[in-house]
Amino acid sequence: MQFSLLNLIRQSFSANQGWTEQWRSPAEPKPAYDAIIIGGGGHGLATAYYMAAEHGMTNIAVVEKGWIGGGNTGRNTTIIRSNYLWEESEALYNHAMGLWQDLSHALNYNVMYSPRGCMMLAHNTHDVQVFKRHVHANRLFGIDNQWLSPEEAKDVCPILDISKNMRYPIVGASLQRRGGVARHDAVAWGYARAASALGVDILQKCEVKGIRRDASGAVSGVDTSRGPISTKKIGVVAAGNTSTVLGMAGVRLPLESFPLQALVSEPIKPLMPCVVMSNTIHAYMSQSDKGELVIGAGTDAYISYSQTGGLHIATHTLDAICELFPMVRRLRMLRNWGGIVDVTPDRSPIIGKTPVPGLFINCGWGTGGFKATPGSGHVFAHQVATGEPNRISAPFSLDRFVSGRLIDEAAAAAVAH
Template sequence: MTTDPLAPSPDADLPPGAHLPHHPEFLWRAPEPKKNYDVVIVGGGGHGLATAHYLARNHGITNVAVLERGWLAGGNMARNTTLIRSNYLWDESAGIYEHSLKLWEGLEDELGYPILFSQRGVLNLAHTEQDVRDSIRRVEANRLNGIDAEWLDPKQVAHVCPIVNTSADIRYPVLGATFQPRGGIAKHDYVAWGFARSASDAGIDIIQNCEVTGFVTDVDRVTGVETNLGRIGAGTVALCAAGHTSTLTDQLGFRVPIQSHPLQALVSELLEPIHPTVVMSNAVHVYVSQAHKGELVMGAGVDSYNGYGQRGAFHIIERQMAAAVELFPVFGRARLLRTWGGIVDVTPDASPIVGATPYENLYLNCGWGTGGFKATPGVGWCLAHTVATGTPHAINAPFALDRFVTGRLIDEHGAAAVAH
């Protein structure tokens, strides 16, 4: 396999003296594609790799190919801010994210691979009276769903994260926050490598630099995919291509209700450990955590225009930094190291699409917006079940494509939990 030449050292985020059990180039096989597979997964990011892992682990299906047009996990999986939480408002959303969080809690042992999962807690700040009302409503909804959630007043916020500016005389005064103690972060590259190693060890083929350029169909079935490496036959196809999903479904003659936008993030220079948790603010579109090796990882709001460019507009970053410095004065002199952008796929109700399509043997997984990373093991589990059995898992059944026809939407817009 080949790795991104600009990627950091594989051991860069591990504690001093610790090393990965193997470097990435030795973690999975690099086979030539076979002519036919029982299942073809399009997209070698976190969701595609997790689906492959659970097809093998839960269902014994190993004649599977994961096709990645670039390098493994080089799309959104390498371009997110690694936040993990499950404190969403609606029952359906809470169900799939809590299922995922429970899997995160045992994933390192399951994969036998370090993923640096750190349950340091997630704070969602409230800056207005309406924020407060919405946040308390969400805390109560979380508790009804058995999800750990607390409402903190400003003094309690300062106790959990002393570096947050809780003064009353700033543009965005902190009136309180929700807190999920079980939330946190994980190392995205290691998560992908762990899933890839597990799938490869089970006999699943992971094929990089393999771009799907078309589909072979027979009435209402997809019988294969055309790629730059040739035609590959498929018994079942699962699309896990995130923001590029619509470019694939357009070739099949049906549309999905998603829009793709750049989402920007950045990291600072290395700093001493000072930030104990994850802090988010939907009102000002900034979220901040500190990675294991010391850099601040910060994200912004979604750029308003549609596009597939993996960068965004400077004014978004400028507003993000202004808000971050106000909320965290201690970081006022920190230097910016680098920025990047991912491609988020947003649906009209800010909830994902996971399930059947107009083609009998074609399944869809897209529309996660800014919530894709945290859902990685959960959606892999549910999509694997859907592919293996031909019927949706109870957890992903509400996220069917036809809800946009029936009106059974899961509207996370304005729920103070949509972003990130």
């Protein structure tokens, strides 16, 4: 350790930030950690928090190449719901929903979880059949979901246009009242602060560039932009970069990466009481606590790491939004942005072991992983800490792409976010 004045200032500064930042020269070997989590998004930070809080593993580090929450966690449109079709998905997303409800208390940090309801619009007979099937499947599983007529949908969200001569007529809707939104960056900060308080090191601006393996093939550490770190367990939660990181250990994954974009309007007074989504025309909107209308578009048609999206994708979404909500037509856009999402062939995440001993993955959340953040972190913490999946995460193992036991939310649910 070099005891320069600059180092001392940095250390006291980082202590005052509320989370731990190790300031060492790149040449100096890092201490061994019991586990390293690659990726300081919501899922990675939640994993570290639950490993410390529930498994007593405090000698661990989260390694983040940028700043915490700067990936998809801070770029998403924050929709939370658990009305998925298949039982495996229902169990996973509803586990997250249960944790959301008490998360601000558990972390002692206001994540602004707001269960204001999540409505999904039906525009044609196929939508009606699919959504009614969802409502029934969810209720059989004990998850709240209800079917609404167009008039009932308008009662819940008065700015919806339900006239019959629309380009995308609304013929009904499903509503999950417990669905809603949360403040995305607060989720990253809340988990980071709580994990740090339990002893977890959070290393920002520290990019993993290589995965080390010992003579037996098991992981033995990582090479980072700030030097090597030794460890026997690595959990990779690096959305949009998973294939690159796993490639460092010679593991190939069934993942494709797509840009996904969103935008917000200028802030206005409250007019949007819930989240409204349309899978069929791929547009959705909610209103943030700052007053901005939060509007999400679809993924680009082509794979890319560009972290932006095609203009035509956004303009199609805005066409649809203006048709569904004519009164927002003259609002101005405040800003837009994009992220990179990892998509699996069955549109369900991969959580579990890899062929490399000590190397675990949590990826493939595609366009819909924010809602899962607490549940994902909770089950992945169990996986990394114990080496084995728990009851909820077991069906999401990588070997389902060999066995064919897929959890096909794409074909079954045309799932969006």
